[in-house]
Amino acid sequence: MSRLILDIETAGRELESLDEVTREYMLRDAETDEEIDLVKQSLSFFPLTAEVVAIGMLNPDTDKGAVYYQQAPGTEPDLPFEEKGLTYEASDEAGVLRKFWDTVKSYDQIVTYNGRAFDCPFLLARSAVHKITPTKEIMPNRYYDDHIDLYDRLSFYGSVRRKFSLDIWCRAMGIQSPKTDMTGYQVTDYFREGRSLDIARYCGGDLRATAELLDRWENYMRFNKGGRGKH
Numbered sequence: 255m256s257r258l259i260l261d262i263e264t265a266g267r268e269l270e271s272l273d274e275v276t277r278e279y280m281l282r283d284a285e286t287d288e289e290i291d292l293v294k295q296s297l298s299f300f301p302l303t304a305e306v307v308a309i310g311m312l313n314p315d316t317d318k319g320a321v322y323y324q325q326a327p328g329t330e331p332d333l334p335f336e337e338k339g340l341t342y343e344a345s346d347e348a349g350v351l352r353k354f355w356d357t358v359k360s361y362d363q364i365v366t367y368n369g370r371a372f373d374c375p376f377l378l379a380r381s382a383v384h385k386i387t388p389t390k391e392i393m394p395n396r397y398y399d400d401h402i403d404l405y406d407r408l409s410f411y412g413s414v415r416r417k418f419s420l421d422i423w424c425r426a427m428g429i430q431s432p433k434t435d436m437t438g439y440q441v442t443d444y445f446r447e448g449r450s451l452d453i454a455r456y457c458g459g460d461l462r463a464t465a466e467l468l469d470r471w472e473n474y475m476r477f478n479k480g481g482r483g484k485h
Contacts, residue, residue: 257315258361259468261460262373263308263323263438263453265445266297276303298442299372301379305347307445309354309377310457312340314365314465320357321461322350323454326445340458344450348384351377359389367420367464368405370396404467408475420463429466432459 269277269290280303284290297303305324312319320341325331334343345353354377358364366373374392381388394400396411409417424431436444436456444453 255362256360257313257363257365258358259310259312259314259319259365259461259464260358260369260373261310261366261457261464262306262376263310263441263457264298264301264304264376265307265442266294266299266304269294269297272303295439298438301376301383304376304442306350306376306380307347307441307450308454308457309350310340310454310461311354311357312461312465313361314468317465319461320353321454321458322353323450323457324350324445326448326450329448329450332451337455338458340461342451342454342458347380348386351381351384351386355381355386355389358392361390363400363402364392365402365404365464365468367460367467368403370401370403370406374401402468404464404471407471408467420460420467423467424463427467427470429463429470430459432456432463 269280272280280293280297281290284293308321308323310319310321318339320343322343322345324347325344332342332344334341336342343353370393377392378388392401396403396406405417405420406412408423418426421431421433421437423429424433436452441453441456444450
């Protein structure tokens with residue numbers, strides 16, 4: 255079975271750049287300056303107020319992949335290059351999305367961390383904005399192996415008392431966390447500062463960490479009779 259690990263990074267728009275109706279909608283429950291600031295910080299979480307600025311894909315069986323990312327506004331175009339098995343290539347958002355759909359259609363299974371709740375719905379909504387037709391079902395039934403969401407699987411579909419972030423799982427398992435020098439909350443600021451390549455490399459770090467966590471889950475936590483697990 256061919257497998258592809260998927261991760262995205264998103265950047266929110268400026269609150270003031272939203273149309274009046276959308277801006278009022280987002281601020282309807284915000285009364286204090288602190289609450290308004292929280293709304294501004296949350297804009298990157300929603301596909302109607304943010305954009306995809308990087309999509310990373312990694313084949314865990316070949317350790318090869320690619321990160322397609324948006325060139326920050328006002329910066330010189332980056333030339334494609336390869337680094338540690340990942341090809342980095344810049345484009346606009348529509349171009350990034352098209353490259354994703356062209357790649358993912360060739361794989362039987364996708365692997366994410368919280369992809370069912372965030373990455374995949376975000377990709378579908380942003381693709382619709384650009385009128386880009388999906389090439390693969392990336393939101394199948396949550397219990398199917400077409401999409402392995404480790405956030406789901408490591409919590410045993412919500413059976414455990416608390417779910418943990420990718421960063422916390424990595425720290426507990428001795429896996430190098432990509433959150434050491436940067437977090438997802440900083441992506442919007444980095445994008446506005448023209449640091450697109452830093453975001454792309456951060457996305458690449460998420461891919462590597464997810465691949466290592468996938469290995470731990472498959473070989474030491476998942477019981478698959480007759481399968482590849484180590485017990």
